[in-house]
Amino acid sequence: MDAQVANRCSIKSAAKASSPQNAAESRIENAPKKKSRTRRGRRGKRRRGKKANEPPPFLPPEVNIDLKLVNPTQYRFEHLATQLKWRLQEGRGEAVYQIGVEDNGLLVGLTEEDMKASLKTLRRMAEKVGADITLLREREVDCDRARRKIAEVLVRKVPDDQQFLDLRVAVLGNVDSGKSTLLGVLTQGELDNGRGRARLNLFRHLHEIQTGRTSSISFEILGFNSKGEVVNYSDSRTAEEICESSSKMITFIDLAGHYKYLKTTIFGLTSYCPDFAMLVVGANTGIAGTTREHLGLAMALKVPIFIVVSKVDLCGKSTVEKTVRQLERVLKQPGCNKVPMVVSNPDDAVTAAQQFAQSSSVTPIFTLSSVSGENLDLLKVFFNILPPLSNSKEQEELMQQLTEFQVDEIYSVPDVGTVVGGTLYSGVCREGDRLVVGPTDDGRFLRLKVCSIHRNRSGCRVLRAGQAATLALGNFDRSLLRKGMVMVSPKMNPTICWQFEAAIVLLFHAKTFRRGFQVTVHVGNVRQTATVECLLGKEELRTGERAVVCFRFLKHPEYLRVGAKLLFREGVTKGIGHVTHLLPSTQNHVPDQNRNQNHS
Numbered sequence: 001m002d003a004q005v006a007n008r009c010s011i012k013s014a015a016k017a018s019s020p021q022n023a024a025e026s027r028i029e030n031a032p033k034k035k036s037r038t039r040r041g042r043r044g045k046r047r048r049g050k051k052a053n054e055p056p057p058f059l060p061p062e063v064n065i066d067l068k069l070v071n072p073t074q075y076r077f078e079h080l081a082t083q084l085k086w087r088l089q090e091g092r093g094e095a096v097y098q099i100g101v102e103d104n105g106l107l108v109g110l111t112e113e114d115m116k117a118s119l120k121t122l123r124r125m126a127e128k129v130g131a132d133i134t135l136l137r138e139r140e141v142d143c144d145r146a147r148r149k150i151a152e153v154l155v156r157k158v159p160d161d162q163q164f165l166d167l168r169v170a171v172l173g174n175v176d177s178g179k180s181t182l183l184g185v186l187t188q189g190e191l192d193n194g195r196g197r198a199r200l201n202l203f204r205h206l207h208e209i210q211t212g213r214t215s216s217i218s219f220e221i222l223g224f225n226s227k228g229e230v231v232n233y234s235d236s237r238t239a240e241e242i243c244e245s246s247s248k249m250i251t252f253i254d255l256a257g258h259y260k261y262l263k264t265t266i267f268g269l270t271s272y273c274p275d276f277a278m279l280v281v282g283a284n285t286g287i288a289g290t291t292r293e294h295l296g297l298a299m300a301l302k303v304p305i306f307i308v309v310s311k312v313d314l315c316g317k318s319t320v321e322k323t324v325r326q327l328e329r330v331l332k333q334p335g336c337n338k339v340p341m342v343v344s345n346p347d348d349a350v351t352a353a354q355q356f357a358q359s360s361s362v363t364p365i366f367t368l369s370s371v372s373g374e375n376l377d378l379l380k381v382f383f384n385i386l387p388p389l390s391n392s393k394e395q396e397e398l399m400q401q402l403t404e405f406q407v408d409e410i411y412s413v414p415d416v417g418t419v420v421g422g423t424l425y426s427g428v429c430r431e432g433d434r435l436v437v438g439p440t441d442d443g444r445f446l447r448l449k450v451c452s453i454h455r456n457r458s459g460c461r462v463l464r465a466g467q468a469a470t471l472a473l474g475n476f477d478r479s480l481l482r483k484g485m486v487m488v489s490p491k492m493n494p495t496i497c498w499q500f501e502a503a504i505v506l507l508f509h510a511k512t513f514r515r516g517f518q519v520t521v522h523v524g525n526v527r528q529t530a531t532v533e534c535l536l537g538k539e540e541l542r543t544g545e546r547a548v549v550c551f552r553f554l555k556h557p558e559y560l561r562v563g564a565k566l567l568f569r570e571g572v573t574k575g576i577g578h579v580t581h582l583l584p585s586t587q588n589h590v591p592d593q594n595r596n597q598n599h600s
Contacts, residue, residue: 069099069121070114077125084155085129089392093157093165093247096136096354096385097122100150109141109148122153131157132226132247136350136385152350154385156247158226165248166467167388170269172298173280174289175257178310178370180214182280183252185370186380187220189234192370202254214256217268221456224248228384239457249456250383251468252278259290262569263520263527269301270567271408271525272468273423275389277305283315283367286323287330299336300507300576301565304389306356306364307340308379313369320367331363338363349378353385390466398465403427403435405463405471405487406525410478417451418478420487421470422525427489429453429463429471435487439496440480441556448476448487484526486559496557497582499533501550502566504577506541513541513575519568521551523579524561529554530568548580 072080087095099118100110110118119135126133136152171179184198185191192198196212203209204216221239223231223246231237231246243249253272255265269277277298281291298305307327312320324342331338342365343352352364364382368375409421429435431452438445453460455469463469471487488494506513514535521530530551538547566577 069118069125071117072121077121080121081125081128084125084131088129088131088155088157092388092390092392092395094387095155097153097155098150099153100141100148107141107150109150111146111148115149115151119151119153122155126155129157131155134228137347154228156224156226156228159245159247164223164243164246165388166251167249167276167386168251168253168272168274168468169383170253170272170274170277170298170303171255171280172265172277172294172305173257174282174285174291174294175213175259177257177280177282177285177291179257179280180254181370182308182310182368183220183254185373185376187222187232187252189230189232191373194371198370213258214254215258215261215264216256217264217272218254220252220254222250222252222383224250224384230380230384240459243456243458248384251456257290257294259293262290262293265294266297266522266567266569267408267525267527269297269303270522270527270565271406271423273425273466274303276386277303279305279307281307281309281323281327283309283312283320283323286326292330295330295336296507297567300567302360304356304360306352306382307366309365309367310370312367312374313372324365324367327365337361340365342367343375343378343382346378346381349381350385353382353387357387357389395465398426399428401426401465402489402492403429403433403487404489404492405429405435407437407481407485407487408483408525409470410481410483411470412478413472416472418473418476418481419470420473420481421468423468424463424465426465428465429469431461434490436490436494437481437485437487438494439485439557439559443496443557445488445494446480447490448473484528484558486525488559494559495582496559498557499550499552499583500560500579501536501548501581501583502577502579503546503548504566504568504575505546506543507574507576508543509541509573509575513573514539517570517573518554519551519570519573519575521553522567522569523558523564526558526560528556528558549577550583 069080084095099115099122100108102108123133134154134156136154138149138151141148141150171183173179180199180202181192181196184200184202188198188201190198199212200209202218202220203214204218208215221242223242225231225245226247231242233242253268253274255268279291279295279298281287295305309320309323309327328340330336331340339361340363341348341352341355343349352362355362356364366375366379366382368379404425404427406422406425407420408423411419411421413419429450431450433450435448435450436445437448440446450471451474452472453463453469455463455467460469486494513532515532517532518529519532521528530553533550533552535541536548536550541547560579560582562579562582564579566579568575
């Protein structure tokens with residue numbers, strides 16, 4: 001067995017050991033010995049000049065390994081079905097099976113008849129637990145001069161009561177790189193005409209249509225059914241029909257690319273909590289404008305990022321390759337430390353999706369065209385297989401906490417009343433729940449009632465942690481609401497603060513960063529100007545230095561959480577960090593009683 005197969009063996013065995021099948025544990029006793037040989041072999045290969053951009057082969061934890069599933073007994077079948085149900089729960093409705101691979105990772109392969117019988121058994125198992133299977137890829141292996149196959153199969157739950165898997169993808173990139181056009185092509189199912197026709201349905205304002213530039217945050221959805229087929233607007237479907245027939249939903253957050261809308265882009269990244277970020281780069285322009293800025297923002301907020309090189313139909317092959325090489329150089333720089341992975345075929349797309357969700361260093365790169373449709377299918381395969389970052393256990397823990405909903409948008413809808421949009425950070429929200437919203441300018445929390453809930457443009461009775469939705473509040477006075485507020489359970493006893501301490505890193509500042517400097521602070525859905533009250537243990541900061549800084553909000557108090565990620569900017573000044581402590585403070589223009597937490 002060569003070093004690569006041995007490496008696959010050790011890692012697959014580790015993934016297998018975490019599953020409930022205890023029988024596999026006895027077959028991997030020799031894994032440490034193989035692992036040590038692999039480590040020595042890998043060091044040797046590096047000394048011989050192995051390429052640094054080749055990601056190590058491994059299996060994500062939701063991959064299950066079975067040599068073959070031919071004619072199992074009834075007891076064995078029930079055991080396999082129970083295991084599949086457990087795997088689907090862990091993967092939040094998805095699991096990947098590899099057939100023809102031994103528990104120790106050896107690629108044995110199956111004959112044509114055994115492979116058909118194994119797939120038939122897997123299909124029966126999926127039907128028993130209410131799921132469908134999709135063959136992702138097949139590969140031939142040579143074993144004893146006989147041609148055998150191994151297969152990789154995606155198992156996905158059939159949707160029930162809107163319980164689909166929802167992944168949020170923030171779309172970043174420089175102005176005119178083709179972000180909105182790409183989303184229009186993906187969600188509408190029709191190619192662009194080269195003049196931006198596909199993006200018209202995404203724009204929210206007249207000036208966006210006239211200039212062709214996004215200035216606000218808009219949302220688009222792309223669904224996949226239990227068989228992995230795309231569900232979008234191509235069949236004149238409504239958003240409600242897409243939600244009903246989808247097992248997996250990709251929600252795209254279309255952000256602005258122009259520099260003057262940078263604060264809107266930052267707000268979209270910090271408040272909507274995207275799972276992934278898609279950086280769109282024009283093949284004809286390369287890395288230009290705000291591309292580096294957006295890449296830095298995603299990395300500072302620790303959002304996994306992949307790259308799409310668009311407009312390849314406008315350039316020659318050499319120009320596209322030059323842009324890809326430019327991106328690879330930037331990603332390999334010490335500040336990024338990424339491993340670029342160019343996706344050129346469906347097999348690469350499957351591998352990229354599995355490795356991207358498990359390793360923060362792997363960065364897939366797609367080259368495609370929204371006009372000719374070149375390589376668009378590879379991006380759809382990637383989205384179809386892309387697993388969630390959190391497992392079901394983490395989701396359950398969030399749902400057990402008290403309700404906390406972040407207010408990101410505020411609307412007035414005729415015949416409905418006041419409507420707020422945002423993300424449920426924790427807990428569960430139902431129609432008819434009574435919550436408190438705040439803090440107001442004088443530091444109070446006001447009582448309200450949730451009249452109805454809409455998610456992905458369709459009605460919904462229950463909202464769970466991590467999901468984005470709009471809540472109708474009836475005749476609640478809109479003037480009392482603002483972006484950055486939270487709606488929480490009255491049992492939470494919410495607290496507010498004027499001042500807080502944060503451990504920061506100053507990414508860039510032209511001179512020295514000292515007491516009295518004013519910056520715009522972004523913490524989750526909070527965006528407000530704050531003054532630097534003091535630097536603990538230091539008089540001033542320069543670019544690249546770290547410190548604990550005390551900030552004070554200027555206009556009104558805010559609801560913050562210790563440990564929340566923080567990003568601040570003012571002109572060319574930029575810094576990141578996290579909240580470490582909330583401080584009781586004094587405000588000259590605000591009476592003392594207004595700073596204390598109250599309930600109406």
